Amino acid sequence: MAGEKAPRAFSIEELPGHLVGEVLTSGRLAAADLARLEGTCRALRPLAEYAASKLCAARAAFAAMGPAARGELLERCRGSWKKVLRFLQSVEQSSGTVQTSSGSMQVATGRYHTLLVHDSSVYSCGSSLCGVLGHGPDTTQCAAFSRVSFPSLSRVINISASHNHAAFLTESGEVFTCGDNSSLCCGHGEVGRTIFRPTQVEALKGVSCKQVATGLSFTVILTRDGQVYTCGSNTHGQLGHGDTVDRATPKIIELFEGPTQVVQIAAGASYTFAVTEDGTVHSFGSCTNFCLGHGDQHDELRPRAIQSFKRRNIHVVRVSAGDEHAVALDALGHVYTWGRGYCGALGHGDENDKTSPELISSLKNQVAVQVCARKRKTFVLTDEGSVYAFGWMGFGSLGFPDRGSSDKVMKPRVLESLRDHYVSQISTGLYHTVAVTNKGIVFGFGDNERAQLGHEYIRVCLKPTEIMFQKSMEDIAIAAPSG
Numbered sequence: 254m255a256g257e258k259a260p261r262a263f264s265i266e267e268l269p270g271h272l273v274g275e276v277l278t279s280g281r282l283a284a285a286d287l288a289r290l291e292g293t294c295r296a297l298r299p300l301a302e303y304a305a306s307k308l309c310a311a312r313a314a315f316a317a318m319g320p321a322a323r324g325e326l327l328e329r330c331r332g333s334w335k336k337v338l339r340f341l342q343s344v345e346q347s348s349g350t351v352q353t354s355s356g357s358m359q360v361a362t363g364r365y366h367t368l369l370v371h372d373s374s375v376y377s378c379g380s381s382l383c384g385v386l387g388h389g390p391d392t393t394q395c396a397a398f399s400r401v402s403f404p405s406l407s408r409v410i411n412i413s414a415s416h417n418h419a420a421f422l423t424e425s426g427e428v429f430t431c432g433d434n435s436s437l438c439c440g441h442g443e444v445g446r447t448i449f450r451p452t453q454v455e456a457l458k459g460v461s462c463k464q465v466a467t468g469l470s471f472t473v474i475l476t477r478d479g480q481v482y483t484c485g486s487n488t489h490g491q492l493g494h495g496d497t498v499d500r501a502t503p504k505i506i507e508l509f510e511g512p513t514q515v516v517q518i519a520a521g522a523s524y525t526f527a528v529t530e531d532g533t534v535h536s537f538g539s540c541t542n543f544c545l546g547h548g549d550q551h552d553e554l555r556p557r558a559i560q561s562f563k564r565r566n567i568h569v570v571r572v573s574a575g576d577e578h579a580v581a582l583d584a585l586g587h588v589y590t591w592g593r594g595y596c597g598a599l600g601h602g603d604e605n606d607k608t609s610p611e612l613i614s615s616l617k618n619q620v621a622v623q624v625c626a627r628k629r630k631t632f633v634l635t636d637e638g639s640v641y642a643f644g645w646m647g648f649g650s651l652g653f654p655d656r657g658s659s660d661k662v663m664k665p666r667v668l669e670s671l672r673d674h675y676v677s678q679i680s681t682g683l684y685h686t687v688a689v690t691n692k693g694i695v696f697g698f699g700d701n702e703r704a705q706l707g708h709e710y711i712r713v714c715l716k717p718t719e720i721m722f723q724k725s726m727e728d729i730a731i732a733a734p735s736g
Contacts, residue, residue, distance in 0.1 A: 283352065284339035305334035312341050314570055317530055318584050322568060326585050329620055330636070340586060340636050343622035344570050348464060348517050349411050351677040355693025362682030363414035365703040369695065369722065373408035375401040375421060376722070379705030383417045383433035384449035396709040398722050403429065403451055414682070415467035421451050426461030428454045428474055436470035437501040438485030456502040457482065468520030468574070474503055479514025481506045481527055489523045490554030491538030497554065508556045521574030527556060532568030532584060534559045542577040543608045544592045561609040575626030581610060586620035588613045588633055596645035597663035598629045616641065616665050627681040633665060638675030638691065641665040648684040650699030654716040670716045671696065688717065695720040
């Protein structure tokens with residue numbers, strides 16, 4: 254009304270401290286949010302640090318660490334609770350969607366294809382061999398990211414790509430699969446035919462799930478209660494049921510039905526990892542390449558804890574299962590590798606095999622937040638957004654343009670071509686690699702012969718090249734719904 258005074262603008266510094274503290278510790282703010290707040294108002298620095306410490310304490314992974322380990326993590330993060338919070342949040346997101354300035358995203362690379370989540374919608378590109386792209390029987394290849402059709406209201410929050418099938422998890426905890434089901438890995442019962450479109454796994458209806466992992470012809474599912482289900486090929490005991498009988502539908506692993514919950518899963522060629530909340534890594538399946546980490550080559554038909562970590566009191570938070578080697582990240586941001594050392598894939602400067610986990614000494618001063626292993630190569634992301642890579646160049650899939658397409662990089666080397674970007678997530682397939690930055694920019698490098706990098710006219714990318722992912726939903730050709 255005329256004559257009324259406009260409301261007076263006030264500074265956040267004028268608010269009562271307890272009120273500001275309540276807002277900052279609500280649990281909805283990321284470390285970057287606290288840093289930005291602190292940058293706009295010097296008086297908020299103590300409060301921002303206090304809020305970060307409280308948010309760290311509220312996280313299960315931090316609470317599971319001992320007092321000494323918490324102090325060491327704080328020291329490794331240069332005494333900044335905001336950096337500790339950033340580390341914890343980055344690790345949590347490393348096996349799911351990451352928050353970028355253009356929305357939530359996740360990338361997953363298969364043999365000759367790539368899957369991408371952007372704001373709960375799924376896109377795929379590359380070869381549709383065995384229906385892995387999810388676009389139906391008439392699609393053989395997609396040269397650019399194309400949206401995959403899901404039932405209405407299905408918001409996808411987790412994906413996994415393998416050689417011949419794919420798995421998807423929705424916000425409501427439902428699991429969908431597609432691809433070659435001759436090994437029964439899609440979990441739809443005794444249906445051996447190819448599943449060309451994402452189809453809900455009926456056997457898991459009523460079971461709320463939080464992560465999916467696809468191996469070679471088998472699938473692993475983690476529930477929100479910390480239970481693990483598996484289905485598909487079980488030649489080496491990779492399903493964890495104490496036998497080698499294939500399963501046509503997901504079956505719960507009895508060993509994990511106890512009080513200790515599983516917090517992350519990973520599926521390799523013919524073996525499986527499960528990380529429990531106390532930092533123990535359980536492995537089972539094929540040990541042909543020493544990937545189980547037990548110091549021998551015996552297959553394990555049931556989950557077995559890797560004693561090497563337990564003896565050294567190492568609390569593992571994430572693992573990645575490659576084709577012939579494995580990599581783990583501990584609660585302090587240290588990186589360990591084991592398995593076949595071909596082409597320097599273990600990062601120790603040689604090609605020697607390791608039968609049990611060994612610390613990568615050259616990365617000791619880095620705080621790693623994500624590890625990723627695949628065909629004779631490994632990637633490590635740090636809390637500063639840097640990418641380290643080592644192993645076999647494989648058609649340029651390590652991203653070093655100054656090295657030949659079949660060269661070996663024996664020790665971790667930073668990817669200089671991505672120095673100007675903060676990389677939030679990375680995934681590597683057989684011969685190609687895709688990374689997502691904190692701004693939502695997608696980079697790809699390596700082999701593109703089957704358009705797995707989303708470029709129509711480029712055969713090979715020897716250095717990270719931006720994939721022009723069209724973010725406008727209206728401009729993307731949406732795959733027709735199944736009839």
